[in-house]
Amino acid sequence: MSNYLGNYSLYIALIASVYLIFKSYLDANSENKYLDKNFILITSIQTIMIMVSFFSLVAAFVISDFSNETVFNNSHTLKPLFYKVSGTWGNHEGSLLLWLLVLSIFLFIFLLNSRSQDTKYKLLTILFQQIIISGFLVFILLTSNPFKMLYPIPSEGLGLNPILQDPALAIHPPILYLGYVGTSIIFSASLASMISGNIGDKWARHIKKWVLVSWVFLTIGILLGSIWAYYELGWGGFWFWDPVENVSLMPWFCLTALLHTVIVLQKRNSFKEWTIILSITTFSLSMSGTFLVRSGILNSIHTFANDPSRGLFILSFLFILILMSILIFFFNQNKISNTAKENFILSKETAILVNNWFMMFFLSVVLVGTIYPIFLEVLNGSKISVGPPFYHNLLIPFLIPFLIFMSFGPSLKWIKDKLKKFNYNILIIFFVSLLISFVILTKTENSFLLSIPLIVLSIYLLLVTIKDFFVSRSSISQKISHFGFSLLITSILLNGLFSNEFNSNMKVGDERIFNDKVVKLKEVNVTDVDNYKSLKASFEVTNKNSSFALYPEVRIYKQPLTITSEADIKTTLFSDNFLVFNILKDDGYYNVRYQYKPLMIWIWISTIFIGFGGLLSVIRKNEQKY
Amino acid sequence: MFKILKLILLLYFSFNFSYANEINTKVDKITKNLRCLICQGQSVYDSQSDFAISMKLVVKNKIDEGKEDEEIYDYLKNKYGEWIVYEPELNRNTFLLWSIPLILFAFGGLLIIRKVSIK
Amino acid sequence: MSKNIKFLGLLLTLIIIFIILLKGLNVSKDYSNKKLKSKIDFSLNAKKLFSDEIINISDLFDKNSPSVVNIWASWCAxxxxxxxxxxxxxxxxxxIIGINYKDSPKNAKNFLSSLGNPYSEVITDNDGTKSIEFGAIGVPETFIISGKTNEIIKKYIGPLTSENLIEIKNLLKKNV
Known part of the structure; x- marks a missing residue:
């Protein structure tokens, strides 16, 4: 029943989409002053239809309706209700349906929110957004229909990958998609504004909200993915430079650049073409992300079922969209009225250009590192791996100038700033950060030379961003985000510098001395839980004057047979103690990996600050100054 | 100041440091740079699969024999191909990989200089 | 004019990227080292499964014709x-030379006595390091090795099939 409902409502949504494409195209060429009431009506019908479809899939998962192939492949009656629901988007078909749902909801909100905009501009935005929606609808119906029926109906499902049974991962895809899909609105709107010729400060104010919203969701989405990797994959890292992670980072760099550029457009009415180019690129990167992940073209920790016909479809669709935007860009370029403005070297405009410059560089490193192996293999058949050392070698040296620019760029004035008289505050802050870094660096025998300037500069930037809160009360949201960023860099650096670990085979009763702690494996309890067998170890970590216990676990799932290691982590404000163990073939011995990771929690907190700054900016619409 | 910076950069590139500072021993350092070929996106160091365990032993044996890091990488590349190392070495195949971002950075810098009037 | 050149350049780049990604879709994502023809270190020593005697592996290979090396274990289905x-x-x-991978000698011997012993000699590989020398990633794997050059001529990752059998026959006929 729910299968038919879900399936047919998608067809109705497709019909609505085709109607809206033609109607908006025709209306855009006429001289209508007002938006036809039908647009809101049909768009809401479409949104409701996609919602019905999505919720009938959710319902199928909740009641474990195994006549549905997607449910059969990805669920199991023994699964907790929460993970049955999240299983809806934990697979290829369901996740695309979620993409589609967000696409249509966003268009609907856009229509409600842009009453004051020019009619032609709105019609064209609908047109481009509906082209994207119809593309996804056809894609789902042709290659990834989540409502395929099975007969005879199986009595039990094949289960959801236990590694995906995690709260952070359950909400990670929806949040990330909100970010990805938000960029589709920016894309459609910027193409529409290109044709209707209304790019300017007014448009910038209107689109900035969407940029901010997508950016906040993307930031939090990436954070959740990273937290999941840290807790669940059991290697103690939070970023692996895995292709699937990179794919979410690429639009983030681009969106961050756009976020800054759009402010210049709003305040100074310049950088028009660059804003459009960034909007197109951001969405193309979000779409490529879907392509790269869903087509299975990448080698990644995060495996997704792949099927070349799906890859072919997304690839063609993506290239049609890019081609369309290039054509629109080149044929409407003359409509952009660029009042040639002079950019002075000491000005906020230039500072933002420099920000964009670095963002584009970071983007190019990640982009090239991610797709180069594919290109090389196609062109001459050799297979190479591009892993963390590549990214670190290219990105870390460039952080030094970036941190320097970031420490003074934001405080520059618009148009033209003067070299101020020597500022003693800055000098004091610099010496304080030198002093702090000196104390920190004496505590490590680290030989990584770049760490000296990096630590000094990141602490310096951190202090400067804190100082900025006291200078004036304006643009508080920007200050929060910048403070979050400097805190993030500082935490990552110190975390990298002071992390250490041991890796050893232990049996029950063994002790290992590590730093000034004693780590003892006291016992391992074996129990049977719902859908897995659990081996829970009990460790005692004793310090000079305190002790705490850690209970890592190994789970042996039955459906499908998978062994996962659940790390146990003792988190304090200063450090994480991360312990994970594995079963070995030799009876009685376990492989134990104990990691000391300072300031771990601050990596998450600082990212929340970054996102919170953006959120605040969305809420405070009438912020005086950015 | 500039000279010091240059010296630091030079040292950095000539020693070719791996970023992970938790590397205590040579074995850890090498196995962290090796891809576990039968795992999804894990390094040999991080993996507990049969293959990874044997690989760690082989690396340890080679170090005990007095082999240099480069010799060990070459040995493994000879057996398993370039794919096994995470840090692609600079050669004809990977020249563009390392240089495209740097070229783009230089190009971007030129564009900004053209846009900005220095007065 | 320069605008048109930019446009065409962009278009061309786009088409090239499209074609490359299109081809990339059909490239196998699995690890494969079939193309690699690495030399085997014949000075390697190993223990025999049946006699506990330690031998030099060069003694096992026929110097004039290729041999087959098979990595196996009794626990591997x-x-x-x-x-x-x-x-x-x-x-x-x-x-055929067998390499018994991370196995108990007792189980290995039982396996061979119940299913038959195809190997001219079986050497043990308790810690898996010998298999690394052959560039193996797991069990089973099969290699054809030239006795003249010590080189791997052909690799089969995973169980052999009847098609492989014909291929091996033809390869060995050529007497490389």
Whole structure:
């Protein structure tokens, strides 16, 4: 029943989409002053239809309706209700349906929110957004229909990958998609504004909200993915430079650049073409992300079922969209009225250009590192791996100038700033950060030379961003985000510098001395839980004057047979103690990996600050100054 | 100041440091740079699969024999191909990989200089 | 004019990227080292499964014709599947050297006494390091090694199939 409902409502949504494409195209060429009431009506019908479809899939998962192939492949009656629901988007078909749902909801909100905009501009935005929606609808119906029926109906499902049974991962895809899909609105709107010729400060104010919203969701989405990797994959890292992670980072760099550029457009009415180019690129990167992940073209920790016909479809669709935007860009370029403005070297405009410059560089490193192996293999058949050392070698040296620019760029004035008289505050802050870094660096025998300037500069930037809160009360949201960023860099650096670990085979009763702690494996309890067998170890970590216990676990799932290691982590404000163990073939011995990771929690907190700054900016619409 | 910076950069590139500072021993350092070929996106160091365990032993044996890091990488590349190392070495195949971002950075810098009037 | 050139340049780049990604879709994502023809270190020592005697592996290879090396274990189910093909190879008088991977000698001997022993000699690989020398990633794997150059001529990752059998026959006929 729910299968038919879900399936047919998608067809109705497709019909609505085709109607809206033609109607908006025709209306855009006429001289209508007002938006036809039908647009809101049909768009809401479409949104409701996609919602019905999505919720009938959710319902199928909740009641474990195994006549549905997607449910059969990805669920199991023994699964907790929460993970049955999240299983809806934990697979290829369901996740695309979620993409589609967000696409249509966003268009609907856009229509409600842009009453004051020019009619032609709105019609064209609908047109481009509906082209994207119809593309996804056809894609789902042709290659990834989540409502395929099975007969005879199986009595039990094949289960959801236990590694995906995690709260952070359950909400990670929806949040990330909100970010990805938000960029589709920016894309459609910027193409529409290109044709209707209304790019300017007014448009910038209107689109900035969407940029901010997508950016906040993307930031939090990436954070959740990273937290999941840290807790669940059991290697103690939070970023692996895995292709699937990179794919979410690429639009983030681009969106961050756009976020800054759009402010210049709003305040100074310049950088028009660059804003459009960034909007197109951001969405193309979000779409490529879907392509790269869903087509299975990448080698990644995060495996997704792949099927070349799906890859072919997304690839063609993506290239049609890019081609369309290039054509629109080149044929409407003359409509952009660029009042040639002079950019002075000491000005906020230039500072933002420099920000964009670095963002584009970071983007190019990640982009090239991610797709180069594919290109090389196609062109001459050799297979190479591009892993963390590549990214670190290219990105870390460039952080030094970036941190320097970031420490003074934001405080520059618009148009033209003067070299101020020597500022003693800055000098004091610099010496304080030198002093702090000196104390920190004496505590490590680290030989990584770049760490000296990096630590000094990141602490310096951190202090400067804190100082900025006291200078004036304006643009508080920007200050929060910048403070979050400097805190993030500082935490990552110190975390990298002071992390250490041991890796050893232990049996029950063994002790290992590590730093000034004693780590003892006291016992391992074996129990049977719902859908897995659990081996829970009990460790005692004793310090000079305190002790705490850690209970890592190994789970042996039955459906499908998978062994996962659940790390146990003792988190304090200063450090994480991360312990994970594995079963070995030799009876009685376990492989134990104990990691000391300072300031771990601050990596998450600082990212929340970054996102919170953006959120605040969305809420405070009438912020005086950015 | 500039000279010091240059010296630091030079040292950095000539020693070719791996970023992970938790590397205590040579074995850890090498196995962290090796891809576990039968795992999804894990390094040999991080993996507990049969293959990874044997690989760690082989690396340890080679170090005990007095082999240099480069010799060990070459040995493994000879057996398993370039794919096994995470840090692609600079050669004809990977020249563009390392240089495209740097070229783009230089190009971007030129564009900004053209846009900005220095007065 | 320059605008048109930019446009065409962009278009061309786009088409090239499209074609490359299109081809990339059909490239296998699995690890494969079939193209690699690495040399085997013949000075390697190993212990025999049946006699506990330590030998130099160069003694096992026929210097004039290629030999087949098969990595197996009694606990590995696909090894059981491919065993019949190895027996067929043995019937054709082909020199097959077995490497017993991370196995207990008792189980390994039982495996061979119940299913037949296709190997001219079996050496043990308790810690898996010998298999690394052959560039193996797991069990089962099969290699054809030239006795003249010590080089791996052909690799099969995973269990052998009947098609592989024909291929091996033809390869060995050529007497490389």
């Amino acid at each position: 696909p090894c059981r599947e491919e065993h019949q093909f190895l027996m067929k190879l043995k019937d054709m008088n082909i020199n």
